[in-house]
Amino acid sequence: MTCRTAFIVVWFWLANSNLYVVVLAKPTDPPVATGKTLTNPLAKPSMTPQIPDGKLTQAPSKPTWSIAIHGGAGGDIDRWTAVQKQNRIHGLKAALQRGKDLLEKSMPAVDVVQAVVQILEDDPNFNAGRGAVLNSVGDVSLDASIMDGSDLSCGAVANVMTVRNPIQLARAVRDKTPHVFLCGEPADVFAKEIGLPQEPQEYFKTPEQIESWKAWQQKQAARNSTTTKSDHDTGKDRLFYLGTVGCVVRDQQGNLAAATSTGGLLGKRYGRVGDSPVIGAGTYAKNATCAISCTGVGELYIRNHIASAVSSRMEYLNESLEKATGFAIHKTLPEDSGGLIAVDRDGNIELQYNTPMMARGQARSDGLFQVGLKEWAD
Numbered sequence: 001m002t003c004r005t006a007f008i009v010v011w012f013w014l015a016n017s018n019l020y021v022v023v024l025a026k027p028t029d030p031p032v033a034t035g036k037t038l039t040n041p042l043a044k045p046s047m048t049p050q051i052p053d054g055k056l057t058q059a060p061s062k063p064t065w066s067i068a069i070h071g072g073a074g075g076d077i078d079r080w081t082a083v084q085k086q087n088r089i090h091g092l093k094a095a096l097q098r099g100k101d102l103l104e105k106s107m108p109a110v111d112v113v114q115a116v117v118q119i120l121e122d123d124p125n126f127n128a129g130r131g132a133v134l135n136s137v138g139d140v141s142l143d144a145s146i147m148d149g150s151d152l153s154c155g156a157v158a159n160v161m162t163v164r165n166p167i168q169l170a171r172a173v174r175d176k177t178p179h180v181f182l183c184g185e186p187a188d189v190f191a192k193e194i195g196l197p198q199e200p201q202e203y204f205k206t207p208e209q210i211e212s213w214k215a216w217q218q219k220q221a222a223r224n225s226t227t228t229k230s231d232h233d234t235g236k237d238r239l240f241y242l243g244t245v246g247c248v249v250r251d252q253q254g255n256l257a258a259a260t261s262t263g264g265l266l267g268k269r270y271g272r273v274g275d276s277p278v279i280g281a282g283t284y285a286k287n288a289t290c291a292i293s294c295t296g297v298g299e300l301y302i303r304n305h306i307a308s309a310v311s312s313r314m315e316y317l318n319e320s321l322e323k324a325t326g327f328a329i330h331k332t333l334p335e336d337s338g339g340l341i342a343v344d345r346d347g348n349i350e351l352q353y354n355t356p357m358m359a360r361g362q363a364r365s366d367g368l369f370q371v372g373l374k375e376w377a378d
């Protein structure tokens, strides 16, 4: 072997497997940023990582797929009944299970995130699709977006009021138009043109959300507020207005995708659009870095372009997913403003929030499967 063509022969002895793996690597190869602890092949035996009972650790292998979901980082969980909590846990489990099943069947990431978000839109316990919050004039108006990290293709809709599943419409914007973003009535017209199921407003308005809206109205009246500013922007109060659903995936082919859908903030001004349909603010996916879906006070997420900022920190600063998401949620945003879910190209998952809880779930090909509100559920 000459100097130029010299290769280092590396071998790992894998405990419990009697398997020898030989890897040929050029000395100049950059380290692979896996976010996992890798065994250093050149380390002395005494430096080999040990687990407490003295066994050698297995060389970590990448999960073949990973998925995370959220159902919002707000709401007054201390006032939820046991049944309300149980319904949300049940809804998260059903959506996560569906995602797991589809990923095991090798479905592409972009199809999985759409299917999972659609389930959460149909579930009246979450603020998206059926069960969405009401706006200042008592209507439901919905926002959604989807992004495919393999080619940065994406679609988004805002302020739609008749399409049953806004995430389907966002997907159609990506697939059937040369555009990225449609909003308002013309977006609903497009949904009708392509035959997506339509619903009257009554379908979206659940008794629980009508109650919340009445309580919001009374609060507004008590405040006698005629200003255009609301308390969505400041203080603990904003927790009561939050909610959204989202899903991020790394599929078996290594592709990433993200999808987000919401009714927005309770009592939002008619016409207001939050971060959820804004690519780069509430949703982002790029195979080279990560897939992100956010939930929280949309105005703050738009101002700080939270989703794309996480991706950019990974790309330009070489930060891990954990560090980049932690920076966004705990350093960029103020306390009690929301959270996000993220998955990176190696299948690492992050679920970060700065509120008391986030309805969330995560699953991976290595057997991880859990959902929770404040704590993880059994």
Ligand code: ASP
Residues within 6 Å of the ligand: 072, 073, 074, 241, 242, 243, 244, 262, 263, 264, 265, 273, 274, 275, 276, 282, 294, 295, 296, 297, 298, 299
């Ligand atoms: N981000 C959403 C919005 O501002 C609300 C939420 O996630 O709770 O519309």
